[in-house]
Amino acid sequence: MSDRAVEAPAERLPLRVRLALYDLDGVTLLVLPAVLFVIALFVYPFAYGFVLSFEPKKGAWFANYAKFFSDPFLYDTIEATFRLAIPATLINVLVSIPVALRVRRMRNRRVLTTILVIPITLGTVLIAEGLLNYLGPQGWFNRTLMLFGLGQIRLVHNYTGVMLSLILSGFPFTFLLTLSYLTGIDPSLEQAAATLGAKARARFWTILMPLLAQGLAINLCLSFVQTFSVFPSAVLLGAPAGATRVISIAAYQAAYEQYDSSMASAIAMIMGFCQLFVVVLILAARRFVYRGAAGGGKG
């Protein structure tokens, strides 16, 4: 008996201990539902769509892609989408910086945050409806203009309408993200810069911006992906047959008006590739900025 007791540690460790060495324990199992979810609702549909896009109704395996890139009615949607997504993303992210800079020092930040979160919770459709009523030809905005003899401005059913809606629904999101990145920067860094003679402008460019850059990159990616897949506001507030015929509309029409799910999958793949291209570009640009912690080291 005593011999066995001495030998025991030399034997293989119990499974639980060996797993624990790799940081695997019972809690790890909690990840399982999420993994299944991702496989069922992302990996499988993506793979399925990818394969489907190469099984056109007629023609060679790449016929869908050939058709897309030979028909201006289809390939122009890429440009239309970029023309909306890039300015909307830039406006949202760039405007969020000065606002967040000021709000960071406010005492009752929660009131403002709540007000800004409301557009997110309302959803795009409600915002679109609201804008239609308020900015439309008979909305009170134009009526007020007419009252002062200033004529009418066309703000809906065109590019401007969609852009306004993208800013309205996207800004709170980018703002909250920028605010959280900004509050993560140790305020004593700015104080130190001030005691060393840096004025507000210099502090912004030499301290805040470099430390904020990686957060802004993430913010740009998320905001871009969100605006690139614009659909409801492009249909409701835009000109879905003209200037705001975005790529998601083309995919929708292929799937539900022409019942060509193979073509729709191909368009979805092209759309995904465009998004991936921009995201990779932004993330690659991050190599030029500081990516460590925004605090003062070990401090």
Place this chain on the structure above:
Amino acid sequence: MVIAARDFRELRLDGMSRNFGAVNALTGVTLSVRRGEFIALLGPSGCGKSTALNCLAGLLTVSSGSIWLDKTRIDRLAPEERGFGMVFQNYALFPHMSVRKNIGFGLSMQGLAKAEIARKVNEALAIVRLGDQGYKLPGQLSGGQQQRVAIARAIVIEPPLVLMDEPLSNLDAKLRLEMRAEIRRIHELIGSATIYVTHDQEEALSLADRIVVMRAGEVRQVGTPEDLYSRPAHPDVAEFMGYRNQIGSRAEKSGNLLNVIVGGVSLAGTPVDGAGEGSVVAAIRPDDLKVAAGGPISVRVESSQYHGQDFYCSGRTDDGAELYFRSEKKVTKGDSVRLAADASRVLVYSRAAS
């Protein structure tokens, strides 16, 4: 020597106050600091010492009172216009800049030429003995090295005044002693005035030319370390200077001394600031309560900690008062010992002063 503090004669705080809403964080601080002086602001947390430092740096606006550097009033100037060097508690090194860039930051803000900056940065690195670490990022340095960078960055702009906010509180005990000596050496080398905030009385005593003891936003006493150590003007200051035994009692005159009752027996003490008969507080340092066979006070030992050379003990007198004392011989819990104190080492404060 290239780096030397800008010349000035006197920094004067005149009734400097700061309140946060209804809370007075700092009330009427008046103090005058000469070039080359090392001043420690000493006090427990929340006493206003950091507020005072931030007011000096310009990071906080003064509610009332004024700050003068010779004949210039500076309390309305922004921090970037004051040109004081500041060392932060968490060092506040710019994490995205190399050590050299960090140190050169203030110089490049002054618009100096590259070569001039490089020369001064080399000088500063040599002063803090970090010559070969210049191209690292702050995150790659140890705590002590980061501290040196923070000091170099503050002194390289040749400030008339260097402000330090508990700079050693994040370092381990050994490094703290080492850096303490370094700070004093650098202070003497560049000849600036240094204002050093700390809650550690030992640090203040060993570093400073003068100590400003603060409590509840007010200055309680200003004096040399020797003054404060041997003759604290106030029971609060005494407590901070290690007079751990503070016994409330009634006093009776006996010649120049006052007799107080400690542990049921009468003990002669020295009155401070004209303390007289009546309700008083007697303050005695544990080191001055000696174990003596014929001592008047009898205590039962409650705890005893070994501190290398001697034992730090606490005991309870017959009337229930707790006394802290030091013993060279080993004593254990439950022992009965007799304690004596020299009359000159028992300080008696009138109750009204506390």
